[in-house]
Amino acid sequence: MVPLTQLVLKVHSRCDLACDHCYVYEHADTSWRGRPRVIGQRVLERAAQRLGEHARAHRLPAVHVALHGGEPLLAGPAVLRRAAELLRAELPADCALDLRIHTNGVRLDRAFCELFAELGIKVGLSLDGDRAANDRHRRFADGRSSHPAVLRAAALLNTDEFRPIFAGLLCTIDVRNDPVAVLDALLALDPPRIDFLLPHATWDTPPLRPAELGPTPYGDWLLTAHQHWLARGRPVPVRSFDSVHRTLRGQSGLTESLGLEPVDLVVIETDGSFEQADSLKTAYDGAPATGFDLFTNSLDEVARHPGMMARQQGLAGLSAQCRACPVVRSCGGGLYAHRWRTGSGFDNPSVFCGDLMRLITTIRDRVAPAVPLAAQQHGGLTGAQLDQLARGHGDGATVRALAAEQLDLTRRLLAAVGRGAGQAWELLTELDAAAPAAVDAVLAHPYVRAWAVRRLRGGEPGDDLGGLAEIAAAAGLRAGRPVEVTVPVRGGAVQLPTLGRVLVGGAGPAVLRGGPDGFTVRAAGGGEQRIAFDQAGGERWLPVRRVELPGGWTLALEDTDPQRDSHEYPVEQRLTAAALGDWTGALREAWELIQRDLPDYAPGLAAGLSTLTPLRPGPGGRDLSSVARQAFGAVGIARPATAPTLALLLVHEFQHVKLGAVLDFRDLFDPSDRRLFEAPWRPDPRPLEGLLQGTYAHLAVCAYWDSRVRAYDGVAGEPAEQAREQAARWRADTERAVGTLLASGSLTALGERFVHGVGAGLAGGTGTGAESGPAAAVAPLPVPAAPLAPVEA
Amino acid sequence: MVAVLEVKTVDETESRAVRVPLGELSALSAEELTGALHRALPDAQAGRVPVAAFNSAI
Structure with missing residues (x-):
């Protein structure tokens, strides 16, 4: 009522x-x-x-x-x-x-x-x-x-x-x-x-x-x-x-x-x-x-x-x-x-x-943005790609198309909040023309969007919002330019998004100079530190560390960026060498499992998941994982006890990442519908978006447990039984949730197409829903006359 | 580990068609820039504006 x-x-x-x-x-x-x-x-x-x-x-x-x-x-x-x-x-x-x-x-x-x-x-x-x-x-x-x-x-x-x-x-x-x-x-x-x-x-x-x-x-x-x-x-x-x-x-x-x-x-x-x-x-x-x-x-x-x-x-x-x-x-x-x-x-x-x-x-059309969004152009997601995502996964090209839309989004947000930043904005726009790859490598970092949104909203008390100078500086260093940028020292450190954190002590401005092989930092009243790009981390230089995995997936273990607190749980501080080793080993094992048992999910994951932020362990060893809508490409995870669980958390959370990116430019449901719906996996009823997110994430959970069942084929014993029970339970729950979504009456035409696709993915079929036939599977979604409704067919 | 500069860059062929220069974007107003991104931004105005105003009065 x-x-x-x-x-x-x-x-x-x-x-x-x-x-x-x-x-x-x-x-x-x-x-x-x-x-x-x-x-x-x-x-x-x-x-x-x-x-x-x-x-x-x-x-x-x-x-x-x-x-x-x-x-x-x-x-x-x-x-x-x-x-x-x-x-x-x-x-x-x-x-x-x-x-x-x-x-x-x-x-x-x-x-x-x-x-x-x-x-x-x-x-x-x-x-x-x-x-x-x-x-x-x-x-x-x-x-x-x-x-x-x-x-x-x-x-x-x-x-x-x-x-x-x-x-x-x-x-x-x-x-x-x-x-x-x-x-x-x-x-x-x-x-x-x-x-x-x-x-x-x-x-x-x-x-x-x-x-x-x-x-x-x-x-x-x-x-x-x-x-x-x-x-x-x-x-x-x-x-x-x-x-x-x-x-x-x-x-x-x-x-x-x-x-x-x-x-x-x-x-x-x-x-x-x-x-x-x-x-x-x-x-x-x-x-x-x-x-x-x-x-x-x-x-x-x-x-x-x-x-x-x-x-x-x-x-x-x-x-x-x-x-x-x-x-x-x-x-x-x-x-x-x-x-x-x-x-x-x-x-x-x-x-x-x-x-x-x-x-x-x-x-x-009269009030349309003067510059159309990436999602509105031919480079945006096609109908076939949306159907592919609906079925649960999405190949590398599909997820890269989502990432391109996200990069465009972040660039617009940055323009909205950054152009008053004087020297830093000038440097960034100059680099944007001269070294676009270097700029985009920084702007594609998940927490740049999170930062821009906080700035746009004026931030919350106590937020460490930083400034644009660090972003411009990181882009300049990536470009190998002899840039000189004044950056703020906060918490005794200079933060360089995607690169790392330099501990300089104190507060106030620091001058950063870049070059082809490295950079220097001089804080007010302090000495100059010289950091070479091929230099290992040390007490004062904390580089972002990336795990290179087979098949071309490089994943940053982000433990330096203050904006990584975008996830709902407390984050880990700088990982020790031992913890880094544990993470690296677990990731290698989980990735091997995903590539072998969830091959449909692997290419999208490698194309779109750039950052893993370690979270502190949950109470009583409970598994914790989380994504933030404002941080495309990042997941927060507390390292679980086993690699298969890590694989499950990765594919589950990345579902939320993909669906969030889809929803950033498309109406799949009526947001004014304030009703709550039964979510079979939760004791409390959920709003429509929550149910849709949960359903989509559980599609990957079903795929995971199905793969476990296949692994235990013909085998008896407790783990095998548990896998069969889990597979049956999640499938039944997810099927019920698909039915609830379709019966809600609050899905748009595109939303119905998407949820039908989810149902088809759950059934293990290749169909993409009632509305999509072979023609739709190859044709791009029409570029709308209406720029604000990017892919509404 | 060392600082890795060669992180994956956005594929040039996939992004060329949609990349609007920052300088061009900065010529737009904040409203123009964010108005089209409403689905992606938290609704700061939620609950602040009375809605469904009576059609037959102002």
Whole structure:
């Protein structure tokens, strides 16, 4: 259940205008006829109590209440004052109240404004644009224009005294109006915010679509307004445009009509009945009804109402056509009411689907990154490679394609955080042109991305974030250049990512000079240390040590980089020579086992796993291993007792590394789905991403135990029995998890393809899922017209 | 062990098509650079912005 944080309180059920596009009086629902005109004292008191108990029960930090109608000003100042005071009195002290009123403005005068300023009520006005546009619908019953009265209201709200309570303007679109003139007219009133609403319509009662305006007049109208808004420098926020921009960046939408966020809103009518979003009035008579009222039912009961739950399911609650659509995260299927069609109910795309598609894809292209991502180009992952990964492994070329996407990602992050670094950034960009391989060798280091993300987020207290100078210095040394770089001394050492750590003592700056055979470091007040590239480590020079394994795999045992604390467990300090020997031996044995018994997994591992960070042993000798999403190519492992266990941990963790890289550029599931799902291998239910990660990792675990079973073929005894039991258990669990994922309804089309591939991999088949046939196995995924959705087929 | 400089470099043929120079990237704004990476970055704004605002009010 999603707690309700938004309440629409209908304080008056009639209106003093007679707009012919009003969903309350002019559309299918006629329930207003039987309702009291003004909200009563008992309803007000009970509404405040219900909201208060809900806020306390769910510890809500804030609730949003809109006083609405009909026309709410008709309720009069006494009722509005009582509503505000009762609401505040019943809410717990630590719950903020965002109180607003939405009015047609014709009665808004100084007395109302003073009341609202005193009570902290923000005021939104409805206005459809310039006079001609507004008068098309927004008239009094006798035909008079409401436009002059609304302009007076806006002028009043723009005075210094009342500007703080001016919330903004709400404009319903009529495609016969000129979008530029409408936007200019709204901007002329200097509102703090604007929103455009699509007129309410359904498949049964479609919106006006004049033939001369083409198939998507609403999308075109909004795009013209958007272009004009951009051209004028986005002078005020426009909620619908900002919402599309946000959802294209993966953030939440700002309105119930766009995006997949669960709807947490309920309407209380003047008689105390609970209704769902009142836009449903446009669908059919009685559509918003819940059958609940606040004298009998709590807000918890309302939140559990099937109609409310249906609008809280994100992707899973949408029609099949919407779920397969590449822009579904931005439109969210459109406003729920607009999906209605007699026969299929709400299981349809919005009647504005074509308009929304045009709007979102065009805005996406307008705000697309000037430089396309690697993942969007032909060098990115192909469909066949994604299918290969889905089955569990991925060959060397596939994992190198993932690594190339990751390198591009890190380079962008570095540009975002590093360009203010002066000399260091200049050096790095210079080297980037002159010695690209040296730069990329440093930037491909897993913990450079981890560092950049921490910098981007401002870091956490106590973080040793370091700077760009060390990265530039390491690149310069790798290039064999006679560079001279000032680097900071932290913790008594100079850190050189991918190279090692020089202990110099003290703090402050140190000057590092590179050359073809080595480098020197001079710390303030200290002597100069000279380090040759062919020099063994010693007391003051702690090089990163790499284990060279047969078949061309070189793995760094990272025990110098401060950013290696990215894993969730404590890391080992500098390995002793004995510990290094133990690790080397265990890795050689584990690698031999992987190459022999898990040959499908070996090439990808060798291509993409560059770094192993030793972790401290777990309590009681428990095996510990971990990856960090922000450190592609690294795993953290506490050295286990046996080499086969190390092999298992390596392949298991590398699954997470690969899937994390896939998810960095692709939507496989609906991230707004907050449900928890049973994970057979854990006592606690998991979010969808956790279940997907676990399932994918256990695919490798199954392969490992299958290989053990094969090794014990025909052999009796405890180890053989244990291998058979483990293989059977993990297979059953993983199969169940695949079923749970596929039944969730929250996988995207690409996600379903991926999970079908996981199922095929588990079955030991070569299929790649229902959607992929031979053609898909060789064809690259289409390069999307949409740069932000890299491989959505 | 000694410092190993010849760590595996990214395959030139595989990366050539997608390598955008750092100098070119630095001409972009931070929003442009990170906006397209939203899936890869922790959501710093999670829970901070009220969502699903009532369609019929502002």
